[in-house]
Amino acid sequence: MQLTVIGVGPGDSELITVKAVRMIKEADIILVPVKKEGSTKSTALDIAKKYIEDMDKVLYLYFPMINLEQNKDYVESIFKKHGENINQQLQEGKKIVYLTLGDPMIYCTFTYISEYFEKVNYIPGIPSFLNGAAISRKPLCIERESMAVVNMTDDEDKIKMVFDIHDSIVVMKVCANQKLLKELINEGKRSVTFLTNIGLDNEYITEDINYLNEKVPYFTIGIVR
Ligand SMILES: C[S@@+](CC[C@H](N)C(=O)[O-])C[C@H]1O[C@@H](n2cnc3c(N)ncnc32)[C@H](O)[C@@H]1O
Known part of the structure; x- marks a missing residue:
């Protein structure tokens, strides 16, 4: 079996x-x-x-x-x-x-x-970020754009490189390094949608970067464009 x-x-x-x-x-x-x-x-x-x-x-x-x-x-x-x-x-x-x-x-x-x-x-199952993109009603990639998935537990230098290269960035495990994420979004003048507890109780969606000022729940992704 x-x-x-x-x-x-x-x-x-x-x-x-x-x-x-x-x-x-x-x-x-x-x-x-x-x-x-x-x-x-x-x-x-x-x-x-x-x-x-x-x-x-x-x-x-x-x-x-x-x-x-x-x-x-x-x-x-x-x-x-x-x-x-x-x-x-x-x-x-x-x-x-x-x-x-x-x-x-x-x-x-x-x-x-x-x-x-x-x-x-x-x-296969629907990953959190594809459901997140549908909820935010914004495409992850159009025309020649590229998309990356980063995990905020990864090395800071690697995360910075990903932000330099890609048009759309799906950020997983946001709570692991909120300080760096805030810096990168602000430096690149990027827009972001945070989605917490997608499809679960207490689902929460915001485009406010200041959401990162307090510790966010583990079930949070960011979609950066
Ligand atoms: C161990 S990973 C699991 C990923 C999962 N296999 C997927 O396909 O989405 C856990 C991370 O996925 C994200 N995540 C998973 N489910 C989520 C949900 N319902 N709402 C928001 N984020 C979620 C969060 O970033 C969380 O820190």
């Missing part, structure tokens, strides 16, 4: 593919990553819940949100255990799906354990 990683989209339960819904309904086991050991809190699960007929099929997988390099042995032992457990269930013939927010190819926790599986099937 094969493991299928499903992107459930950014928040709105209707922004999920027909194929994803079918595979969730057909699954024997539904894996859901959580940030704290013993936690059952998951945004991906909240989005997919209305398509899950039996909540007993849900298994929570703990993914420690600590520095991976500094805690390499500890983190790897947890990932290895997840890999072994899932492989055992696959050998028993179970259909297993793994739910992830947005799209599985954009900053997804599953990447950390993918090496333990021979073959994985991926079902």
